Structure formats: structure tokens, C-alpha cells
Amino acid sequence: MQTSGYRQAFRILIIVMLWAATPAGSLGVEPEDAGTGLPVIPPMNLVAADTPNDNGNGITLRWDCPPGDDGSGAVISGYVVLRSENSREGYLETAVLGPGTAKYIDNGPAADPVTGEKIHFIRNKPYYYRVAARYASGYRAVSGASGPVQGRAQWFHDGKIPVLTATVLFFALVILYIQKARLQGSELYVRPIAGMKEIDNAIGRATEMGRPILYVLGLGSPEDIATIASYTILARVARKTAEYRTELIVPCNEPIVMTIAQETVRNAYMEAGHPDAYSDDMVFFVTSMQFAYVAAVNGLMLREKTATNCYFGKFYAESLLLSETGNIAGSIQVAGTDEVAQLPFFVTTCDYTLIGEELYAASAYLGRDPLLLGALKAQDFAKALVMILIVAGAVLMSFGIDWLLEIITVRM
Amino acid sequence: MTQKPEDIKVIIATDCGSTTTKAILIQYDEEKGEYRQTYRGEAPTTVESPFEDVTKGVLNSISELSELSGRELLDENNMILKKSSPSEGADIYISTSSAGGGLQMMVAGVVRSMTAESAERAALGAGAIVMDVIASNDHRLPHEQIERIRQLRPDMILLSGGIDGGTKSHVVDLAELISAADPKPRLGIGFKLPVIYAGNRDAREEVSGTLEEKVDLVIVDNLRPVLEKENLGPARDKIHDMFMEHVMQQAPGYKKLMEWTDSPIMPTPGAVGAIIERVAQLYDLQVVGVDIGGATTDVFSVFVDPEDEKPVFNRTVSANLGMSYSISNILAEATLPNISRWVPFPIDERELRNQIKNKMIRPTTIPQTLHSLAVEQAIAREALRLAFVQHKSFATTLKGVQKQRTIADAFVQTGTEGTIVNMMNLDLLVGSGGVLSHAPRRNQSAMMMIDAFRPEGITRLAVDSIFMMPHLGVLSEVHPKAATEVFLKDCLVYIGTCIAPVGQIKESKDVMKYSIDLPQGRQEGMLRQGEMLLFPLGVGEKASAVFEPTGKADVGAGKGTRVETVVHGGVVGLILDGRGRPLMTVPDDKDARIQQMLSWLENLKVYNMDELKALGRA
Incomplete structure (x- = not known):
């Protein structure tokens, strides 16, 4: 038949080409698989290259599977990856792969067939590779060598360009806004936080009523961000109580928090020009036990009839117990916590509540320090940008346009 | 004043300003059954030298009034003719005054934004010029505050501070400041400065002890008995009384003028x-x-x-x-x-x-x-x-007022x-x-x-x-x-x-559709952004109008909500302002x-x- 004659001529042509392409030192090619009648062809176009975006512990191999490999294992049962430090000899098996495989990243040890010793992959060392196709009939066709190639570490993972861009953009924004804050001073607009604005009035209320102010730093440890933010607000409150000559009570739940709070209040009184009005008894340790602390603070509120209660820091189950007692006692209450679960309790029982990150923003708002203001503004800008990207991405993807996703996707 | 209001038919009123004294005549129109202002006279104020008698200017302005109205208002002794008849006299004479700088006061309170602000409101409401506000938190040192009180020489001081049962120490401190300043009144040598105390009632004794000997102290109800409420009436009334008793008594000619008036003289802005x-x-x-x-x-x-x-x-x-x-x-x-x-x-x-x-x-x-x-x-x-x-x-x-909140207020805390x-x-x-x-x-x-x-x-x-x-x-x-x-x-x-209409509309876009039934016919149209329109509608005339603002604009009933109303005219008419609010x-x-x-x-x-x-x- 005419067709059979063409097929035969094609087979001969491929064999001749492979023969011509096979480098010196090839382990040899069987002309034909006796079982299938197909020619025995090794993996073709083997390319070994340094694996990109890694720390140098891998070399990526790619090849074209021989025509008979349909992935089922019927013709080709798999591949063997061979590695050597020499192009001609000393090839050791580093991996055995299944049929249909056309890519492998080599980073593992190779076993010495004689000694059984494991020879590990070494960064920056030149290697040569070959890949052998294992035919189901028992033939083994080995490709030509590819190499030398070294596993090198990269300085930058180019799949993470979006992360780099975002980082650079964010830091540029921080620097820009810090500069702006320095130039504009206190004129840089920060959204007023009602709770912070009302602190002065709350202190004024206590002064007019001739009653003390209670400041609770919460149950957090000294290193909690919420507690750190609370120190800033405490400093402000203490400065005002010093100016207004109003009594301040700070019961603490943690001895180290107490020590820091004492220092904060002392400094604030000194800054206000009333160091004589400060007493260590203003800031004291009550107990580390959660509900014993609550009982003590509630007792304080009712006995001292505090006019203003401030709760800033980390709060748990005690939030409602404290603020409800204060509400019943008729105190003005201002609270702020990053514990989302406690916010509803504070909102309903307090006059003003700082929600989540507002607690951190409060330090910038109160201090008007260019560094804090600039960072705050940059964060807000970055958040706005993220929100815009989310909305824009969702809209574009809805219409099947994915270029935005492509740009911002991080590839690992 | 003992007259019944219905017996008052003719009224003379004067306002003694810094430069001119203005007199008006108000008469009852029997036919229409209403009071109308009929004539107005004006003369230079004579409180300064060489006259130094405010009544001269008053009489001059009333003379002018008399000449213009043809009604005898002054007798042969140049006194206001009281008890009206169809051709002469007036039933009452009343006056206000801002001559000599008006009533100049200082106020003091514990917290600037609370009792001190309430005191300022009371003084301003009574018609005073508030020269300065002293507060515990005004960032001035005591010697600066004392110096300020001495420098300004107010006519009167209003001292407040603390709610009832509240702080005493701050209020007493303020009283001590005033005592240390030992202020002298602007007018009248040898007189004690009037000081009205309208603060914490529990501190009255201490404040009296501190100030009694140096000033003319008067105590009234606390103007902020609780932080949630202001009680400015007693302090305001007392300011009026003290203005009459002390300040006016010392001003040139005012003693005589006070005898003439049928009602206490009021400071002009207060009136x-x-x-x-x-x-x-x-x-x-x-x-x-x-x-x-x-x-x-x-x-x-x-x-x-x-x-x-x-x-x-x-x-x-x-x-x-x-x-x-x-x-x-x-x-x-x-x-x-x-x-x-x-x-x-x-x-x-x-x-x-x-x-x-x-x-x-x-x-x-x-x-x-x-x-x-x-x-x-x-x-x-x-x-x-x-x-x-x-x-x-x-x-x-x-x-400083306590707020009650619900969870709905989480993001709208004002x-x-x-x-x-x-x-x-x-x-x-x-x-x-x-x-x-x-x-x-x-x-x-x-x-x-x-x-x-x-x-x-x-x-x-x-x-x-x-x-x-x-x-x-x-x-x-x-x-x-x-x-x-x-x-x-x-x-x-x-x-x-x-x-x-309120709202920020884009340039040249529609702001409001209008339909106005003017006496000369219905006017309909569309007001555009940045446009101002005028429609004639005379004094005393009314017109039914329908305004339909676009989605972003509001004329009082909400954004985009139609308003049907009756609008009043005037010498200019109806003005439609399409410039938006905030103003473009x-x-x-x-x-x-x-x-x-x-x-x-x-x-x-x-x-x-x-x-x-x-x-x-x-």
C-alpha cells in the first residue's frame, strides 16, 4: 500500500536524523522495538538550565517525550534522570520518573551504584545530564548530554515583582507623607476621631464635677500593640489631668505594664509643668487575675464615683462588665480596643469607641508627630489602593479580562 | 411701670449710641388696631465732654421727633410729657444704651469649653462685650491672669465654675485670682467692682470669704447646675440689674436718664x-x-x-x-x-x-x-x-455631656x-x-x-x-x-x-425644576448649576411654588424630594440660587x-x- 510505503520512509528518515543528532558517546539507540514495531527513540531536545528564582539548589531539565509516550506506560514505562560531573562518563541515576513526564527539577542526591553512597547536589558545581527513556519492552534509549550547568542562587525572585512594586510604592508613600507632614506640620488632615476629640471634654467634665478620671490599660501584656498604643493615649490624658489639676486613677493588671504606666504618667506630669502633682499611688497594681481585677476596678468606679472612664488596650470578657458598671455610675466613657469581639460591648455602653485600628491611629492623631502622621496617611492610601484594585479586578474578571490579575499575581 | 399695656398708646424709645442718639415714636392706630412706628429723630450723643450728660442728646433727638410729628413731647422744663393726649405727650419712655463702650465684662469659669463658655454666653446674651475669658485651663500662669484683670478694668466680672456639688478648689482658686488682682471698675472712682458669682453652690461660702471685702459680690444660681443643662436666666438678669445699679449710675447723665425711663435701660446688643x-x-x-x-x-x-x-x-x-x-x-x-x-x-x-x-x-x-x-x-x-x-x-x-449609644452608632459617633x-x-x-x-x-x-x-x-x-x-x-x-x-x-x-438647593452639582447641570404661581402668571423652568434667578414678588404678596430638586439637590425635604410651599415676596422678590451648597x-x-x-x-x-x-x- 501506498500509505505503508510513506510510513516506512518516514521511520527511516527519523532514524537517520537521530543518528545524525546523537552526540559522540551516546549509549546507543535500538532501531526498533520488537514488541510494538515502533522505533526506539530517546528523549529529545534535552535542556538543562539553572532553576530560576531559587537559592541555587536546583537544576531544571526539560525534554520532549518520544512519539510513543502517551502517558499510559504501554510503550514507555518511564524515564531515568542521569547526572554526572563529566560529560562522557560517570552518570548516576538521580531520579526515576513516570511516563509522560517532560520536566524535572534536580536537587536531590544521586546513588553511586557501586558503593551505594549518596552523592548530594552541590550548588555552583557544573553538572551534565542525560535522560533515558525506559521502554516497556525493556529497551532503554538515552538522550544526548546537556550541560554543563550550575545551580546558582538568584538575588531576586522575578515572580514576586508585584510584591516588590507594592513594597516600593508603600515606602515611597510613607516617605512622601512624612515629608508632607514635616512641611505642613499639624495642618496635615487626619480624619477626626470623635472619641479622641472628646477626651478633653471628658477630662473637663471630671474637673467641673470635682471627681477623678479612671484609666484602664486592659489585660494585655506590655508588648501588645494595643497596650503600646494605650501608653500614648495615657500620656495625653495624664498631661491634661495635670493641666486641669484633676485626679487620675490607673489600676493595672500586670506589674510590668504598671511600671511603664507609672513612667508614662510621671513624664506627662513633668511635661505639663506639674511634677509635684504626680504620685506613684496614681498608678498601681491590682491583681493579674481577670475577674478579681474587674471586681476591684468596678468597686473603684462606684466608690470614687469617677466622672470619666477610659478603656484603651486589650480587653476580653471583662469589657462589658467594666463599661456597664461605668455606664450605670453615670461616667463618660471612652474606649478603644483591637479585639473585634469586644467592640459591640464597648459601642453600646460607652459614649465613644475607637474601632480597631483607630486605636493605633489615635497616637498619630494625638501626637501630631510627622513620622506617625506620615505612616498613618501612607497606610490609609495603600488601603485605598488595595480596595480599588479589588473592585477593579472583580469587575474586569466579570467581563473575562484578566490582565490586571496577571499583573498583580505573585508567582512562587 | 404701673400702666396696663392696653393703656399705652404713645411710646418714645431712644437708643443712646456711641455717636448718635436715635429716638423713635410708636403710636397706636385706633382704626387699624395696631401699633406702628411713625417718626424718627436723631441727634449727636452727649456722653463725652464738653457736655458729659447723655440726657442732652436724648432731649435733642426727642425735640426732632416732636418737630417732625407735630406732637408736643417735651414740656416747658424740657421734660418728657408723660400721659398722652391726642396731640401731646407719650405714655411711656424707654431707652437702651451703648454709649461709652457699652457694658464691658470679664468672665471666669473652671473649664474653658464648659462653665467658662456658659458664662460667656450669659454675658453676651445680656448684651455685654466680653473682654476676656479666664479659665483654669487657659494656659496662662496665675500672674498673667491677674495682670490681665488689672489691665482690662471691666465694668463687671461674672464668675462661674463647677456644677452644684462639683469642684470647689478650682472655683476658689479663680476667686483668689480676682481677689489678688483687686480690680477697679472702669467708671466711678471709689466704687467696688461688681462681681456676680454663678457657680457651684457648695463653694459660695469660700468664694464670699475670699471676695467679699474687695468687690461688690452678688451670688445667683449656678449657671451650669449640672453639665447637661444651662441656667443662664438668673445670671443674665443680675447682669442687667448690676448694669443699671453700678455701671449706668456712674456714666455721665445716666442717673437722670434712669429716672426718666419707665423700664430699666438695657445695653443695646442685649435689647x-x-x-x-x-x-x-x-x-x-x-x-x-x-x-x-x-x-x-x-x-x-x-x-x-x-x-x-x-x-x-x-x-x-x-x-x-x-x-x-x-x-x-x-x-x-x-x-x-x-x-x-x-x-x-x-x-x-x-x-x-x-x-x-x-x-x-x-x-x-x-x-x-x-x-x-x-x-x-x-x-x-x-x-x-x-x-x-x-x-x-x-x-x-x-x-461634656454623657451620650447613650446603640450598636447602630458604631460608625456614626459624633x-x-x-x-x-x-x-x-x-x-x-x-x-x-x-x-x-x-x-x-x-x-x-x-x-x-x-x-x-x-x-x-x-x-x-x-x-x-x-x-x-x-x-x-x-x-x-x-x-x-x-x-x-x-x-x-x-x-x-x-x-x-x-x-x-443644597448639594454639589456639576457645572451647567440641572439643579431644580421650579413652578411658581406669581401674580403676573405662572413661571416654570429649570434652575441650572451656577445660575441665579430673580422673580418679582412684592411686599406682602405670596405665591404657591413647587420645587423639584434633582437627585443630588435638596431644598429641605431631602435629596431629590419635591417641595410644595408658599413663598413670601419682598422689595426684591424671589431669588433662586443654583450655586449649590457648599457654595461653588x-x-x-x-x-x-x-x-x-x-x-x-x-x-x-x-x-x-x-x-x-x-x-x-x-
Whole structure:
């Protein structure tokens, strides 16, 4: 038949080409698989290259599977990856792969067939590779060598360009806004936080009523961000109580928090020009036990009839117990916590509540320090940008346009 | 005064100002059954040397009144003829005074934004000029506060602080400051300074012990018994009493004048406030009144407090904003670009500055050309705007008040700093003072008030015809009916009604569809952004109107909500202001700005446009 004659001529042509392409030192090619009648062809176009975006512990191999490999294992049962430090000899098996495989990243040890010793992959060392196709009939066709190639570490993972861009953009924004804050001073607009604005009035209320102010730093440890933010607000409150000559009570739940709070209040009184009005008894340790602390603070509120209660820091189950007692006692209450679960309790029982990150923003708002203001503004800008990207991405993807996703996707 | 109100038929009222004493005659019209102001006389005030007797100026002004009315008001001894007959005499004589600087007070309180602010409100409401506010937290050292009290030499001090049962130590400290200052009154050598204590009742004993020997101490109820409530009445009344007993007694001729009057003499601003408050109360109106003078600008308002839904009266004095002595301060505070944006022709900075400084050194001059009139009115817009900004920041809800919240408030927590001035609720805007009352065209007064106050929604505009609000204020204490009738019929010259949709609409877009049934026929159309329209509707005339704002605009019923109402006319008519609120910004480009201004001024017939355009070409 005419067709059979063409097929035969094609087979001969491929064999001749492979023969011509096979480098010196090839382990040899069987002309034909006796079982299938197909020619025995090794993996073709083997390319070994340094694996990109890694720390140098891998070399990526790619090849074209021989025509008979349909992935089922019927013709080709798999591949063997061979590695050597020499192009001609000393090839050791580093991996055995299944049929249909056309890519492998080599980073593992190779076993010495004689000694059984494991020879590990070494960064920056030149290697040569070959890949052998294992035919189901028992033939083994080995490709030509590819190499030398070294596993090198990269300085930058180019799949993470979006992360780099975002980082650079964010830091540029921080620097820009810090500069702006320095130039504009206190004129840089920060959204007023009602709770912070009302602190002065709350202190004024206590002064007019001739009653003390209670400041609770919460149950957090000294290193909690919420507690750190609370120190800033405490400093402000203490400065005002010093100016207004109003009594301040700070019961603490943690001895180290107490020590820091004492220092904060002392400094604030000194800054206000009333160091004589400060007493260590203003800031004291009550107990580390959660509900014993609550009982003590509630007792304080009712006995001292505090006019203003401030709760800033980390709060748990005690939030409602404290603020409800204060509400019943008729105190003005201002609270702020990053514990989302406690916010509803504070909102309903307090006059003003700082929600989540507002607690951190409060330090910038109160201090008007260019560094804090600039960072705050940059964060807000970055958040706005993220929100815009989310909305824009969702809209574009809805219409099947994915270029935005492509740009911002991080590839690992 | 022992007369019954119904027996009072003829009233003489005077206002002794710093420069002129103004007298008005109010008579009862038997036929119409109403009180009307009939004649007005004016004479120079004679409180300063060489006369040093305020009554001389009073008698001169009443003589003029007598001549104009043909009614004998003075007897052969130059005394006011009391008991009226059809041809002579008056039933009562009343007076206000701001001569000699008016009532100058200092107030003191514990916290600046709480009891000290309440004390300031009480003093301003009583018609005083508040020279300074001393507070525990005013960031001044005690010796500075003492020095200040000594320097200023007020007529009176109002001391407050602490709620009842509240702080004593702070209040006693303030009393000690006053005691240490040992202040002397401005008028009357050898007299003790009146000090009114309106603070914590528990501290009365200590305050008395501290101050009794050095000052004339009077104790009244606490003006802030609890932080949630102000009780300004007792303090205000006592300020009036002390003004009469102490300050007026020492001023030249006032002792005699006090014997003549049938009701206590009131400080002029206090009287203006009184009539505005009374009219607002009587007709359930929310009102703003402004009196722009040469040295100061007074703003009065009655707005409903959103917290307790009761009307609250507020008065502020912008001591640095006036059209002659203080005109340079307007320039300093408003800045040149803000003033020049209202000038409808090209003007360079030097020329504008020269005109302002000339007015300051020649305060009694009035504009003789259209050029100087337009510039003066541009300055007045900024003075009024700034005075109103100050007023809004003072007319706030009480601070330090406990709030009750629900979870719904999580993201809408408002502070207590909010002003109670809600322009959308404003019913009546009254202007007074030379630049407004004596503008050559009422359209100019209307334009100035709209540009400065930026009324929102539907607002009636009026000006005080001959500055008789002080007279009517004091009359309202004696005869409220006569005072309110004259106020509405003779005192106020209704300019018209301004309809200004709120919202920021894009340029040239539709703002509001209107349909107005005017006497001459129905007017329908669409108001576009940046457009101002004028429809004639005379004094006393009313028209049914339907306004349908577009989605982003609001005329009082909510965004995009149709309003059907009856609008009142005036000497100018109905003004539709499509410039949006906040007011659209005028273009930066000079030519574009002038074109914009000219189109507004032309539509509202503010100036003679041919002359104005000629100025632009020149």
C-alpha cells in the first residue's frame, strides 16, 4: 500500500536524523522495538538550565517525550534522570520518573551504584545530564548530554515583582507623607476621631464635677500593640489631668505594664509643668487575675464615683462588665480596643469607641508627630489602593479580562 | 411701670449710641388696631465732654421727633410729657444704651469649653462685650491672669465654675485670682467692682470669704447646675440689674436718664437679642440676625438644639470685624483673594488695599462711586461671613455631656463640638447696620447676605429699616405686643425669599425644576448649576411654588424630594440660587470670575450693569 510505503520512509528518515543528532558517546539507540514495531527513540531536545528564582539548589531539565509516550506506560514505562560531573562518563541515576513526564527539577542526591553512597547536589558545581527513556519492552534509549550547568542562587525572585512594586510604592508613600507632614506640620488632615476629640471634654467634665478620671490599660501584656498604643493615649490624658489639676486613677493588671504606666504618667506630669502633682499611688497594681481585677476596678468606679472612664488596650470578657458598671455610675466613657469581639460591648455602653485600628491611629492623631502622621496617611492610601484594585479586578474578571490579575499575581 | 399695656398708646424709645442718639415714636392706630412706628429723630450723643450728660442728646433727638410729628413731647422744663393726649405727650419712655463702650465684662469659669463658655454666653446674651475669658485651663500662669484683670478694668466680672456639688478648689482658686488682682471698675472712682458669682453652690461660702471685702459680690444660681443643662436666666438678669445699679449710675447723665425711663435701660446688643428671641419664640421661627457696625459685628441666632429640641438663643460679638475702624482686620483675616473674588471688575491689590486703609483712617466716609460701593460691599461679604463662622463655632451643643449609644452608632459617633446652627432650618435672616440697611438698592443687601450667610433651602430675607431693633428690644420687656407688631411691620423691610438647593452639582447641570404661581402668571423652568434667578414678588404678596430638586439637590425635604410651599415676596422678590451648597468656588481665572459675577449681578439687578461693565472696560 501506498500509505505503508510513506510510513516506512518516514521511520527511516527519523532514524537517520537521530543518528545524525546523537552526540559522540551516546549509549546507543535500538532501531526498533520488537514488541510494538515502533522505533526506539530517546528523549529529545534535552535542556538543562539553572532553576530560576531559587537559592541555587536546583537544576531544571526539560525534554520532549518520544512519539510513543502517551502517558499510559504501554510503550514507555518511564524515564531515568542521569547526572554526572563529566560529560562522557560517570552518570548516576538521580531520579526515576513516570511516563509522560517532560520536566524535572534536580536537587536531590544521586546513588553511586557501586558503593551505594549518596552523592548530594552541590550548588555552583557544573553538572551534565542525560535522560533515558525506559521502554516497556525493556529497551532503554538515552538522550544526548546537556550541560554543563550550575545551580546558582538568584538575588531576586522575578515572580514576586508585584510584591516588590507594592513594597516600593508603600515606602515611597510613607516617605512622601512624612515629608508632607514635616512641611505642613499639624495642618496635615487626619480624619477626626470623635472619641479622641472628646477626651478633653471628658477630662473637663471630671474637673467641673470635682471627681477623678479612671484609666484602664486592659489585660494585655506590655508588648501588645494595643497596650503600646494605650501608653500614648495615657500620656495625653495624664498631661491634661495635670493641666486641669484633676485626679487620675490607673489600676493595672500586670506589674510590668504598671511600671511603664507609672513612667508614662510621671513624664506627662513633668511635661505639663506639674511634677509635684504626680504620685506613684496614681498608678498601681491590682491583681493579674481577670475577674478579681474587674471586681476591684468596678468597686473603684462606684466608690470614687469617677466622672470619666477610659478603656484603651486589650480587653476580653471583662469589657462589658467594666463599661456597664461605668455606664450605670453615670461616667463618660471612652474606649478603644483591637479585639473585634469586644467592640459591640464597648459601642453600646460607652459614649465613644475607637474601632480597631483607630486605636493605633489615635497616637498619630494625638501626637501630631510627622513620622506617625506620615505612616498613618501612607497606610490609609495603600488601603485605598488595595480596595480599588479589588473592585477593579472583580469587575474586569466579570467581563473575562484578566490582565490586571496577571499583573498583580505573585508567582512562587 | 404701673400702666396696663392696653393703656399705652404713645411710646418714645431712644437708643443712646456711641455717636448718635436715635429716638423713635410708636403710636397706636385706633382704626387699624395696631401699633406702628411713625417718626424718627436723631441727634449727636452727649456722653463725652464738653457736655458729659447723655440726657442732652436724648432731649435733642426727642425735640426732632416732636418737630417732625407735630406732637408736643417735651414740656416747658424740657421734660418728657408723660400721659398722652391726642396731640401731646407719650405714655411711656424707654431707652437702651451703648454709649461709652457699652457694658464691658470679664468672665471666669473652671473649664474653658464648659462653665467658662456658659458664662460667656450669659454675658453676651445680656448684651455685654466680653473682654476676656479666664479659665483654669487657659494656659496662662496665675500672674498673667491677674495682670490681665488689672489691665482690662471691666465694668463687671461674672464668675462661674463647677456644677452644684462639683469642684470647689478650682472655683476658689479663680476667686483668689480676682481677689489678688483687686480690680477697679472702669467708671466711678471709689466704687467696688461688681462681681456676680454663678457657680457651684457648695463653694459660695469660700468664694464670699475670699471676695467679699474687695468687690461688690452678688451670688445667683449656678449657671451650669449640672453639665447637661444651662441656667443662664438668673445670671443674665443680675447682669442687667448690676448694669443699671453700678455701671449706668456712674456714666455721665445716666442717673437722670434712669429716672426718666419707665423700664430699666438695657445695653443695646442685649435689647436687639431680646427682640429677636421674642419674635422667634412668638412665631416659632429659627432666626439669624446680624448687626454690622463700624468696629464690631454682632450675630444673634435662635436655633432649635437637636439634643433637647428647645430653641436656644446665642449672640456673638466679633470685636475685630467692622466696616470702618476694624476694616483692616477684615483684610487681615479674610485675606485679599477672598475679598477680591467678590469684586465684579478687575482691581489690583494696591488699589484695594488703599481703599481699605482710607476707609480705616476716615471711618465716617461713605462710598460716592459705584466702584467704591462694589468694593465696600465685597469687604462686607467677607466680614459677615467671618462673623458668622465665629458665631457657628460658638453656638454649639453643651460639651461634656454623657451620650447613650446603640450598636447602630458604631460608625456614626459624633462629638459634642457640633454647631446647632442648621441653615436648612433657618426661617428668617435679618440684616442690620449701615452697609446692609442703607445700601442704595435692597438687591445689594440681598446679594451680600446670600453670599455671606449662604442660606440653605427656603429662607426669608429682611433688613432692619432704620435700626430700631434696640428700641423694640427694650419695648418687648414692657409691651411685647407693640414691640412684635412694629418689628414685623415697620422695623423689617422684607427683601424676599431665597431658595437655595443644597448639594454639589456639576457645572451647567440641572439643579431644580421650579413652578411658581406669581401674580403676573405662572413661571416654570429649570434652575441650572451656577445660575441665579430673580422673580418679582412684592411686599406682602405670596405665591404657591413647587420645587423639584434633582437627585443630588435638596431644598429641605431631602435629596431629590419635591417641595410644595408658599413663598413670601419682598422689595426684591424671589431669588433662586443654583450655586449649590457648599457654595461653588469662583473660577481662578480673573476674566472668567468677573464674567461669572456679572451674570449673577445682572440677573439679580444688583447694580446698574452699564456702569459696572464700563468700570470693567476702564
